Amino acid sequence: xxxxxxxxxxxxxxxxxxxxxxxxxxxxxxxxxxxxxxxxxxxxxxxxxxxxxxxxxxxxxxxxxxxxxxxxxxxxxxxxxxxxxxxxxxxxxxxxxxxxxxxxxxxxxxxxxxxxxxxxxxxxxxxxxxxxxxxxxxxxxxxxxxxxxxxxxxxxxxxxxxxxxxxxxxxxxxxxxxxxxxxxxxxxxxxxxxxxxxxxxxxxxxxxxxxxxxxxxxxxxxxxxxxxxxxxxxxxxxxxxxxxxxxxxxxxxxxxxxxxxxxxxxxxxxxxxxxxxxxxxxx
Ligand SMILES: Nc1ncnc2c1ncn2[C@@H]1O[C@H](COP(=O)(O)OP(=O)(O)OP(=O)(O)O)[C@@H](O)[C@H]1O
Ligand SMILES: [Mg+2]
Numbered sequence: 246x247x248x249x250x251x252x253x254x255x256x257x258x259x260x261x262x263x264x265x266x267x268x269x270x271x272x273x274x275x276x277x278x279x280x281x282x283x284x285x286x287x288x289x290x291x292x293x294x295x296x297x298x299x300x301x302x303x304x305x306x307x308x309x310x311x312x313x314x315x316x317x318x319x320x321x322x323x324x325x326x327x328x329x330x331x332x333x334x335x336x337x338x339x340x341x342x343x344x345x346x347x348x349x350x351x352x353x354x355x356x357x358x359x360x361x362x363x364x365x366x367x368x369x370x371x372x373x374x375x376x377x378x379x380x381x382x383x384x385x386x387x388x389x390x391x392x393x394x395x396x397x398x399x400x401x402x403x404x405x406x407x408x409x410x411x412x413x414x415x416x417x418x419x420x421x422x423x424x425x426x427x428x429x430x431x432x433x434x435x436x437x438x439x440x441x442x443x444x445x446x447x448x449x450x451x452x453x454x455x456x457x458x459x460x461x462x463x464x465x466x467x468x469x470x471x472x473x474x475x476x477x478x479x480x481x482x483x484x485x486x487x488x489x490x491x492x493x494x495x496x497x498x499x500x501x502x503x504x505x506x507x508x509x510x511x512x513x514x515x516x517x518x519x520x521x522x523x524x525x526x527x528x
Contacts, residue, residue: 270344272442272474273306273329278338280328295336298324299498302338308441311468311475313485313506315521316495322478323367325495326446329476330364331355360390363435367446367478369427373419379405379430380415386438404433407470408463425456432463436471443467446478461487482525486510494518 281297299321306312314322327333328340331347340347342358350358366372373382383401384394392400402412408429419427428448435443448464449457465488468475479485485492485506492509494502494517501515513519 269307271305271341272308272310272343273476274339274341275302275304275325275328276339276341278302278328278335278340280324280333280335280338282333297336297498299328299335302495302498302500304493304500304503306442306474306476308474309472310491311477311489313477313479313489313492314495315479315482315485315492317480319497320480320495321498322480322495323446324498326364326444326476326478329444330362331359360438361441363438363440363443363473365428365431365435365443365445365448368451369424369431370419370451372431373427375419377418378415379417379419379422382419382430383415383434383437386434390438400437401433404437405430407436408433409459423456424452425459428452428456428460429463432460432467436467439471440473442474442476443471444476444478447480448477449484450480457484464488482510482521494521 278299279297279301280299281295284294284296302321302325304312314325316322324333328335329342329347334348343361345354345358347355347358380398380401383404384397387397387400401415405412405414410426410429410433414422414426414430419430422430428451432445432448435445445464449460452460461484464475464477467473468488475489477485477489489506491504492502492506493500494509494515496517502509502513502518509518510522510525513522
């Protein structure tokens, strides 16, 4: 499928969750994926083995989707993102991105896919290089593609304004910025190459409540303006509800529930989702 056809399949929010998803070409498919990390400590360093942290995970994201991956700390949310970004090869199962089997592709082909994805990592403070000015942080994804500096500067100015920051920020260093501003810079970096998919890993959890609301507003604005597909990782059901339409609930590396968020919150089927909903109500 060609570049334009995924974007043209964008479906407005109102149509999601009404049984229309099945007719679209999937954008991301996790098919029975199990994955884990090598255990290298102590006795096991003699017999390296993988401790599984994801167990037969299957889900699909469609163009225009706003999908939340919900679960408590250690559930395996970031591990799913690492797999999506080609950073952790599953032990078994298949991962399709834009219709391509990610882990059988040549690295040059994989690089082409990454250009279509924007990624906002967990923990803004630690994800920004303190030695780089914001303009250089924003330039990174485009420099890697050989884009001329004049165009990079122009795009940086546009995107920094779009995320609600002034041009002056371009000459500043990360430690001169507040947590909310740092998060906006990371979002700008993820958007500068005009991706079709935006992946956000816990975009609000490091921020004060009032700043959280601003970032949620920004994410919703991005979705409306850029017509992209959102994959949101969060431990917070309220954040999921403000941003996403559909959710998968992950517990200890297993999907325990999946569906339209509204229904998932109103009528949770699994015991674990029920607990999440309860703690959300009492907050
Ligand atoms: N590099 C690593 N090496 C070994 N184990 C890891 C590594 N990264 C994560 N894990 C383990 O894998 C499991 C899932 O971790 P993951 O980071 O995916 O969880 P998470 O849902 O993103 O949690 P959080 O909300 O705290 O970010 C955890 O048990 C974690 O300790
Ligand atoms: Mg995580």
